[in-house]
Amino acid sequence: MAVTLDQSSASAVVEARRAHNEKLARKADQTRATWFPLAVMAILIALPLLQFTGNYNYLLHMVLFTASHVAMASGWNILGGFAGYISLGHSVFFAIGGYFSGMILARYGISTIVTAPLAGLLAAVVGYLIGMVTLKVRGPSFIISSIALLMIARILFDNWELIGGANGVTLPVNDLPVQWAKIPYYYAMLAIAAFTVWASYKIKHSKFGLGLRAISKDEIKAESAGIDTRFYKVMAFALSAFFVGMAGAVWGEYLTYLRPNIFLVILVSANLVLMSILGGKGTVAGPVIGAILIVALNELFVATMGASEINILGTGMVMAAGLMFFPLGLVGTLARKGKLPRVLNWD
Amino acid sequence: MLEVKNLCKHYGGIRAVDGATFTVDKGSITALIGPNGAGKTTAFNCISRTVAPTSGEVWLDGQRIDHLRPHKVTAKGLSRTFQISRNLSDMTVIENVIVQSRVDGIAGLFKPAMSREEKDKAMSILDFLGITRIAYEDGNNLSYGQKKLMDLAALLMSDPKIILLDEPAGGVNPSLLEEIISHIQALNARGLTVLIVEHNMDLIMRLSHRVVVMAQGRVICDGTPDVVRKDPQVLDAYLGGVLEQEAA
Numbered sequence: 001m002a003v004t005l006d007q008s009s010a011s012a013v014v015e016a017r018r019a020h021n022e023k024l025a026r027k028a029d030q031t032r033a034t035w036f037p038l039a040v041m042a043i044l045i046a047l048p049l050l051q052f053t054g055n056y057n058y059l060l061h062m063v064l065f066t067a068s069h070v071a072m073a074s075g076w077n078i079l080g081g082f083a084g085y086i087s088l089g090h091s092v093f094f095a096i097g098g099y100f101s102g103m104i105l106a107r108y109g110i111s112t113i114v115t116a117p118l119a120g121l122l123a124a125v126v127g128y129l130i131g132m133v134t135l136k137v138r139g140p141s142f143i144i145s146s147i148a149l150l151m152i153a154r155i156l157f158d159n160w161e162l163i164g165g166a167n168g169v170t171l172p173v174n175d176l177p178v179q180w181a182k183i184p185y186y187y188a189m190l191a192i193a194a195f196t197v198w199a200s201y202k203i204k205h206s207k208f209g210l211g212l213r214a215i216s217k218d219e220i221k222a223e224s225a226g227i228d229t230r231f232y233k234v235m236a237f238a239l240s241a242f243f244v245g246m247a248g249a250v251w252g253e254y255l256t257y258l259r260p261n262i263f264l265v266i267l268v269s270a271n272l273v274l275m276s277i278l279g280g281k282g283t284v285a286g287p288v289i290g291a292i293l294i295v296a297l298n299e300l301f302v303a304t305m306g307a308s309e310i311n312i313l314g315t316g317m318v319m320a321a322g323l324m325f326f327p328l329g330l331v332g333t334l335a336r337k338g339k340l341p342r343v344l345n346w347d
Numbered sequence: 348m349l350e351v352k353n354l355c356k357h358y359g360g361i362r363a364v365d366g367a368t369f370t371v372d373k374g375s376i377t378a379l380i381g382p383n384g385a386g387k388t389t390a391f392n393c394i395s396r397t398v399a400p401t402s403g404e405v406w407l408d409g410q411r412i413d414h415l416r417p418h419k420v421t422a423k424g425l426s427r428t429f430q431i432s433r434n435l436s437d438m439t440v441i442e443n444v445i446v447q448s449r450v451d452g453i454a455g456l457f458k459p460a461m462s463r464e465e466k467d468k469a470m471s472i473l474d475f476l477g478i479t480r481i482a483y484e485d486g487n488n489l490s491y492g493q494k495k496l497m498d499l500a501a502l503l504m505s506d507p508k509i510i511l512l513d514e515p516a517g518g519v520n521p522s523l524l525e526e527i528i529s530h531i532q533a534l535n536a537r538g539l540t541v542l543i544v545e546h547n548m549d550l551i552m553r554l555s556h557r558v559v560v561m562a563q564g565r566v567i568c569d570g571t572p573d574v575v576r577k578d579p580q581v582l583d584a585y586l587g588g589v590l591e592q593e594a595a
Contacts, residue, residue: 208456214435214446221433224397225447226421226505235456 033342037197037288044190051179064186064254066295067193068247073275073287074196075243080273081282082209083236084216085138088269089146092153093123093241095263097248099163102171102258109172112253113188116246123245124238131237135230138219150266157260168259171252185254192250196243201284201346203239212236216282244272278322280329285346289330294319348373348540349394349425349509354403354413355564356389363389365564366403371509371557376531376541378551380575381561382585387544388430390561391513394542395427396420408508422449424508430517430544432494434486440497441482444469447504465504472500476530492523499530509540516547528554552576560584 044063050056072094080086097119101112112119134145158166174181203209211232214222223229252258271294272287279290297318301311326333334340335347349371356364364386371377379387393400396417405413412420426447435443445461448468461469473479476496481489489497495515502510515531516524528550535541545551551558551572558575560568562584568575575581 202457205460206457207450207460210442210446210460211450211456213438213442217435217437218433220397220417221429221435222446223417224395224421224427224429225501226418226426226449227446228416228418230416 032345034346036343037346041194048183048186055179057182060182060186064182064189066292067189068251069275069291069295070193070288071196071247072244073272073291074200075240076272077276077281077287078200078203079236079240081276082204082212082216083233085233086143086273087146088143088266088273089149090244090272091264091268092149093127093244094248094268095153095157096123096126097245098252098258098263101249102169102252103163105171105253106169112249113184116249119249120242120246124242127241128234128238131234135233135237150264150269154260154264157264166260168257170257173256185250188250192246197284197288204284208232274319277329278319280331283331283347285344286329286331289344348408350406351394352404354390354393355401356393356398357401362564364393367561367566369559369566369569371540371542373540374538375556376535376554378555378558379542379544379561380551380558385561386564387561388513391427391511391544395425395511421505426502426505426507427511428498428502428513428515430513432498434494434497436487438486439483440486441469443486443497444472444500444504447501449505469504472503476500492519495519509542512541512543514545515543516545516550
């Protein structure tokens, strides 16, 4: 017989505590600024109107590029941040999304914007199956297994004639004027990024998110607390792959060509890890801030130092310095110190 | 309620648990004692399935549970604490407690992390254990004793039928020890079955209805506290052969 505690034990002390805790919760809600990302979204939605006044293709490209990384880093964060499993193989799902939708576009002329959710689903199914095997190990072993996944996928894609092998596939370009050609992909990527961040928030505040956080802290304890850790981890892997796959789908058509050496390189995965860590792994805002910072830093150093090795050194130095002062990432460290500005508190 | 039959756990040539057989009666407080290295914690780990037994059977309420994964054992109504408190760092006490509440199906996974009902239940458990004041403290900031109480609170959140407490009094001060004893007695009075591994003989003799003694992976004695304390095998196991030497 299960023991149920007497309701009368919810005494006046508990009532007083509850009132106090609700007050704390209200205060926490007041310090949370969900209006800020919504305001930023409103501005970004209106941004293409600038095209009526001149050529802002570069600006739109940068926002689109950043949005793709926001989506991928936030997706990666579901597994790497919430569950604590660092994957360096997520570019595989980026490639699966890109190639799946890209090949449908090449053969049947259906835009990747339409097929992106299907690409995400395929990536999720592959992620689920792979996760069932690789998530039996953790720590360095899991990281190595994720790199192995990337290497296997690269060999497979390089030698798969149906999808163009190492030479890749050229995709049809849309017939919009140059000034408006980016707009469909811009809005699609913006929508994917917003959806990913919203989903990330919802997951973090769900039972599933609480379970993932428990797994990241102590898997044995989590399992004995009644959490099906294997299922939670595999689900996190699949969901994480879903968002990365969707971003890959739109990115492929935007580039107008697919080649394994664009999608299946470790740098793509490493960037997701770095963005999440620099911004604050395990937080909702962290990967977003990290993606914006790293894209902006890369662009700044390329502009000032040229596309040489020195620009990479510049970005690396700033990142190293950032992590020295913000070991839990920008958002994580500021939140821990109670100094997180309201505009960055979306968690 | 709990039946352990011929339980074995071997690590290479080491037989940590070597054919242990005992039962825990419904509504009882049973203690599992023995000298260091007797296999008590390993037996606990095998029963809760934290480690897989090499052989043997574990039955809970007529259902065999030794093949189940730990979360399923918990779902069957058997919850445990660990010898060294394993609180989930960077999570508040109430999160540490609510994480142990049951989730219904896949749809349940995406419900809010803490419902109003769960918060109320967690708060009443914390109130019962006298630690409501730390409900929103980070688990990292607790004293060792508070962590032990938090562990106990988390167990109760899953509505267990039987709880396995691994050294609940280990490293706690005498006043907290009294508190823990009274909590265990109160829980037992409400019908909860308890199995305890403990070195504190005062606690064991005061609390237990039955005592199972292990040595070298085997059960060497099983009976009431009075019977066990007079058993020569038990004395020998604890005193390491001193009695034999004295007799000689």
